[in-house]
Amino acid sequence: MRAAILSIGSELTSGQTVNTNAAYLARRLQEAGVACARHLAVPDEAPVIVDAVRETLAGHHLVILTGGLGPTFDDVTASALAQATNRPLRFVPEVGRRVRLFYRAHHRRLNRLALRQASLPRGAQALPNPVGTAPGIWLELNGPAGGYHRTLVALPGVPREMRAIMERSVLPRLRRMAGRSSIATRTLRTVGLVELQIQEALRAVRIPRVMQVGLYPNLLAVDVRLTVTGGSLPSARRHLNRVERALRHHLGEAIYGQDDQTLEDVIGKTLTRNRLTLAVAESCTGGLVSDHLTDVPGSSRYLIMSVVAYHNRVKQELLGVPEATLKRYGAVSAQVASAMARGVRRCAGSDLGLAITGIAGPGGGTPRKPVGLVYMAVSDRRGTVVKRYQFHGDRLAIKSQAAQLALDLLRRHAANT
């Protein structure tokens, strides 16, 4: 089954909004055994949508469309769909009733325009929206003389609503349609290596013909994605297991997890398993490390506290970094990173202390301490380890890279504690 994702929205084609919906949909499709062959995004102009719907329907068995189903004037998808498929819009009383109920339940006055959302192309099924008013649309289309069969699914563009309808109504149907899938994928996630280093490792591994390998760098983390097409699922799994073993042999600890696992997930598991608690002192990362750590449900069990010590006074008074150390070595130094890690650990009474200090820029750099210079330290009862890095890029890129490697430092340290 060939699928395409069609995203409707001028906010997408103009670049105002990043198309996160398409990535989510593609991932969920793949997990349901449906490979996505293209993403197309077009502005919310009715004639353009009509053409785009016809074009994608011609080349794909399944088209998932998002956007333009809401109640406002710039929501023109339903009527464009009607035109593209020659299925005039019909008011569906059952959907109208649900729209009214939603407004009542949320103590909001029913907007007359909201009822527009209850008009669907003839023959379409409404997919209930558990978190909003615009229903999803499921439409089965048959070509002349049964020449082809197509499925068109339209979902709202609001990510929360799109996801809710996808999970509840669309995926169960697609899984049934896809039957036993021959697609198996595995992603090995690495941190701290560059793309070419991973490619060197790959060269030493025999990759079977049925497997594709893709490398996906994100700053200082590279994902290695293995995809097997064709064959049976057990044979695909055997291939994946063999290649994974070989890559783990070559890449070692640089592989921190797989598939959806994040660095903070792995850290959370390790800290929980080893019953360790943590405190963090951030300077140049400004809270980003703590934000990542607290994305993990249950992180309150091991993260005692975190301090963004932007001001030297905070480094001194709260974290106990000696004034002399700050004066002698400067706030961005191995000595201050160590003292911050020890200090935050002492202050929180935690097993581990993690600290980051650096120059995120664009200002504040000097020839001896340029923008992008970052020291990070991890401290426990056995002592303190410090690392020095020189990152490149703008302020946000430096914050992100520093956060990636600080989490990695913590991960490696916690695993060996």
Place this chain on the structure above:
Amino acid sequence: MRAAILSIGSELTSGQTVNTNAAYLARRLQEAGVACARHLAVPDEAPVIVDAVRETLAGHHLVILTGGLGPTFDDVTASALAQATNRPLRFVPEVGRRVRLFYRAHHRRLNRLALRQASLPRGAQALPNPVGTAPGIWLELNGPAGGYHRTLVALPGVPREMRAIMERSVLPRLRRMAGRSSIATRTLRTVGLVELQIQEALRAVRIPRVMQVGLYPNLLAVDVRLTVTGGSLPSARRHLNRVERALRHHLGEAIYGQDDQTLEDVIGKTLTRNRLTLAVAESCTGGLVSDHLTDVPGSSRYLIMSVVAYHNRVKQELLGVPEATLKRYGAVSAQVASAMARGVRRCAGSDLGLAITGIAGPGGGTPRKPVGLVYMAVSDRRGTVVKRYQFHGDRLAIKSQAAQLALDLLRRHAANT
């Protein structure tokens, strides 16, 4: 000039990576006076790329392509381009020399594969890559008998390299090609209102025919994007100014900024202008508010410190929240939010204290205090203001919404301080 963005990469079509490159390119194209009519993403398989290049070239004057130009085995774009345009690849010694120089400058051993990047389609110009090895490709194409003229630009998929080549080489040429542009856009950014409330306001405003209005919600922030096509730039500006004034009249303080301005930018400007300092105590947002605040260059001038007080002990010992208050009202309460805001302000000696406490979930909710319940408070020498919110969604959505409204609370308070 009609432009299309063509993104190459199986990591995009499979959803592993979100296509941030396309959004960046579209924004920069629009600023250069080039409207982007579609985004297309396809997997990195040579025959698919060949078809996609031909297809987008047929319907657009300008095609900007990204991805698959690197040195590794899955980088097949250059040869696909050669095939799609009937321009065989030629090794360009000058580019080869730059690749060698780059490796030498970065003290890395020259990988033989890296030299593949010096082979370009016949007639193509190489666009220097200041931060990596893969050059950009600029290719002018003429149809049979001068029937049409097309420009094809190919850039690496690594965002940093793509952006560097775009800024340095592509945009200056495109600006010259686009000449005086008739496109003017303005985005008014709001926070705290839902889409339909903004639409009510829009109904009271006369929108000229040449203007399109788009609403782009992101959780609790909605951007109102005004676009004028056609006419002269001064007349477009007059239209934009008139509609902006009318919307400001109706939406008032809910409009926090415009175009690329973020809430944290606006807060930074206000705090700097009013010479105010700030300290933050976060619980359920876990560092996200501080991360946003420190995305602003120079934020170290007003942000003294920030504490992620995940553990009650930290709320008591560091922020001075009385144990009795915690016991009586619970950590998620108006009383504790107030005490945290006052406490962090006192601890940091700052003018303002901002605090957030809530239940991000998925666990930890009770019937009386469900997941998504968040209290936030801002404190200054005049007193403390507390707000209570009930958010919906998953852990990350609750963190994000709480951060949006906490920043908004701070923005409104700082503006009136």
